[in-house]
Amino acid sequence: MNWITNYVRPTINSIFSRREVPDNLWSKCDECGTMLFHRELKDNLNVCTHCGHHMHITPRDRFKALFDGGVFTEVAVPDPVADPLQFRDQKKYPERMKAAQKSTGEKEAMLVVEGEIGRTPIVAAAQDFSFMGGSMGMYVGNAIIAAAERAIKLKRPLVLFSAAGGARMQEGILSLMQMPRTTVAVQMLKEAGLPYIVVLTHPTTGGVTASYAMLGDVHIAEPNALICFAGPRVIEQTIREKLPEGFQRAEYLLDHGMLDRVTPRTEMRDELVTIIRMLLGLTPAVQGDLPAPVAEEADDTDAKAVEKT
Amino acid sequence: MTNYLDFEKPLAEIEGKAEELRAMARGNEEMDVTEEAAALDKKAATLLRDLYKNLTPWRKCQVARHPERPHCKDYIEALFTEYTPLAGDRNFADDHAVMGGLARFNDQPVIVIGHEKGNDTKSRIERNFGMARPEGYRKAIRLMEMADKFGLPVITLVDTPGAYPGKGAEERGQSEAIARSTEKLLQIKVPVMSVIIGEGGSGGAVAFATADKLAMLEHSVYSVISPEGCASILWKDSEKMREAAEALRLTAQDLQKLEVCDRVIPEPLGGAHRDRAATIKSVGAAVSQMMKEVANQKGDALLQSRRKKFLEMGSKGLAA
Ligand SMILES: [Zn+2]
Numbered sequence: 121m122n123w124i125t126n127y128v129r130p131t132i133n134s135i136f137s138r139r140e141v142p143d144n145l146w147s148k149c150d151e152c153g154t155m156l157f158h159r160e161l162k163d164n165l166n167v168c169t170h171c172g173h174h175m176h177i178t179p180r181d182r183f184k185a186l187f188d189g190g191v192f193t194e195v196a197v198p199d200p201v202a203d204p205l206q207f208r209d210q211k212k213y214p215e216r217m218k219a220a221q222k223s224t225g226e227k228e229a230m231l232v233v234e235g236e237i238g239r240t241p242i243v244a245a246a247q248d249f250s251f252m253g254g255s256m257g258m259y260v261g262n263a264i265i266a267a268a269e270r271a272i273k274l275k276r277p278l279v280l281f282s283a284a285g286g287a288r289m290q291e292g293i294l295s296l297m298q299m300p301r302t303t304v305a306v307q308m309l310k311e312a313g314l315p316y317i318v319v320l321t322h323p324t325t326g327g328v329t330a331s332y333a334m335l336g337d338v339h340i341a342e343p344n345a346l347i348c349f350a351g352p353r354v355i356e357q358t359i360r361e362k363l364p365e366g367f368q369r370a371e372y373l374l375d376h377g378m379l380d381r382v383t384p385r386t387e388m389r390d391e392l393v394t395i396i397r398m399l400l401g402l403t404p405a406v407q408g409d410l411p412a413p414v415a416e417e418a419d420d421t422d423a424k425a426v427e428k429t
Numbered sequence: 430m431t432n433y434l435d436f437e438k439p440l441a442e443i444e445g446k447a448e449e450l451r452a453m454a455r456g457n458e459e460m461d462v463t464e465e466a467a468a469l470d471k472k473a474a475t476l477l478r479d480l481y482k483n484l485t486p487w488r489k490c491q492v493a494r495h496p497e498r499p500h501c502k503d504y505i506e507a508l509f510t511e512y513t514p515l516a517g518d519r520n521f522a523d524d525h526a527v528m529g530g531l532a533r534f535n536d537q538p539v540i541v542i543g544h545e546k547g548n549d550t551k552s553r554i555e556r557n558f559g560m561a562r563p564e565g566y567r568k569a570i571r572l573m574e575m576a577d578k579f580g581l582p583v584i585t586l587v588d589t590p591g592a593y594p595g596k597g598a599e600e601r602g603q604s605e606a607i608a609r610s611t612e613k614l615l616q617i618k619v620p621v622m623s624v625i626i627g628e629g630g631s632g633g634a635v636a637f638a639t640a641d642k643l644a645m646l647e648h649s650v651y652s653v654i655s656p657e658g659c660a661s662i663l664w665k666d667s668e669k670m671r672e673a674a675e676a677l678r679l680t681a682q683d684l685q686k687l688e689v690c691d692r693v694i695p696e697p698l699g700g701a702h703r704d705r706a707a708t709i710k711s712v713g714a715a716v717s718q719m720m721k722e723v724a725n726q727k728g729d730a731l732l733q734s735r736r737k738k739f740l741e742m743g744s745k746g747l748a749a
Binding site: 200201203204205206207208209210258261265287289290291292293294295296297299300301303304306307326327329330331332333334335347348349350354355358359361363367368376377378 | 635
């Protein structure tokens with residue numbers, strides 16, 4: 121394969137796949153069509169260097185960039201009952217799960233970790249849109265509860281990166297019940313006096329938006345992220361008119377008072393550090409790339425260290 | 430004139446014939462149709478029983494949406510006294526899809542809140558078919574806060590296809606309003622009893638149904654998505670709603686097995702709309718019962734057990 125083949129038939133999907141991608145590949149920006157050198161795109165957190173379009177980023181890649189020295193520790197999430205309804209559409213739910221696990225290399229649609237950002241200890245959770253649309257089922261509910269409990273135990277803030285098409289239909293009513301379940305988790309955090317910061321990423325819709333994603337102390341969105349309860353297509357079908365440009369996008373929600381800020385991914389880390397340190401009454405942060413914190417003895421058996429790769 | 434559902438067509442034919450016979454006899458004194466009409470009545474009764482003995486989930490959805498089913502307003506008028514509607518969210522508007530206010534239930538002052546679908550074209554439009562906008566949820570939140578402040582139990586009646594998917598509703602924060610309503614129900618220290626009287630449509634229903642005790646009428650449904658919506662997403666064919674309704678486990682019976690619903694209130698044979706008064710009476714009895722059940726817990730203990738109920742929900746699944 122020569123560079124022309126790569127250029128002419130770019131593997132757009134490569135950035136969405138967890139397979140190791142050779143550094144000489146090019147990717148095409150979904151938005152402006154510019155060919156971007158894969159390594160360059162990755163270094164820019166999957167934000168197009170030409171037009172600033174924010175492409176999908178996996179929770180793991182996000183955390184590697186977020187935490188000091190790229191080091192974080194996973195927080196264990198209790199496993200829910202698998203396939204509680206024995207759901208079957210054209211495929212069986214367990215088959216869909218297996219396919220998602222295989223294509224993402226992840227167990228489920230949310231990753232919960234702890235670590236330091238700008239020498240500020242936090243617990244963070246990120247929803248994985250590439251895992252069945254990030255959909256919220258029992259596992260995601262358990263993950264948010266585990267994240268809140270861990271944050272309370274360590275007296276740390278919780279930063280949650282949302283991304284989901286909504287609830288996981290294959291878990292029926294039990295997916296819907298994650299709305300009250302996760303709300304209780306948020307309440308436990310708030311009652312412990314700990315900051316809960318939501319970073320809404322593209323897309324955050326349905327029951328996710330209508331529960332934990334809209335209950336933060338601070339709401340920050342990535343540029344142009346779709347954030348809504350009902351999706352634009354459903355609304356267009358209902359009201360039978362064209363929706364205005366930018367409707368339900370982050371900037372539109374900012375204008376309508378639903379968000380505190382819209383912040384590019386590349387500036388998110390510094391902003392989170394600044395906000396959290398003020399909320400916690402800490403001194404201003406040290407700026408710049410920090411190495412990993414000095415390794416401590418793991419204080420908990422349910423946490424397993426993840427090395428930077 | 431009964432409004433027959435699709436699957437009730439054979440019943441409509443038999444009942445129609447019986448009616449025709451009787452009409453003919455009224456116009457002709459020499460005609461005696463008593464026997465034939467009685468036979469048809471009997472046949473209709475048997476058919477009705479058979480049809481409703483094992484309603485499929487999709488048929489239950491149709492019954493739950495039946496236009497003549499008693500709605501929130503009917504329950505409030507029959508089961509409550511001194512109902513005093515309280516309007517508005519103090520911010521933007523009063524949403525007529527949501528009824529709510531002070532009332533007495535068995536003489537005890539309560540806050541009652543519910544979705545109202547309307548019962549004719551005019552009222553359905555006025556009520557927006559029971560699809561609330563953010564103002565509706567914010568009005569409800571205001572009433573929940575009032576209940577908490579004055580120690581009044583909250584009774585909610587859930588009957589909505591879902592929150593309204595409209596431009597203004599989104600602009601004014603539909604998601605946030607629903608999230609805050611659910612949050613408020615998980616914050617107040619007074620008893621919350623909820624009954625799904627028809628359709629419990631997704632987040633728009635959760636916002637009212639996050640209760641200490643949840644009852645569902647026998648043929649009501651509560652689901653994360655409508656069968657039609659689920660079919661068009663997972664089957665890529667909205668005509669597969671029967672399969673979707675089956676798979677979603679949205680019936681009161683399945684939800685009781687999943688411990689999402691605490692009790693199922695029997696409906697009269699042929700559904701709530703065939704005997705509205707009896708249905709309303711049964712709902713009243715169930716609410717009384719639920720109020721008794723939560724009466725021994727108060728304040729913070731009550732709130733914590735409500736939260737625990739939701740934290741533990743779903744730990745078993747259907748198989749258990
Ligand atoms: Zn671009």
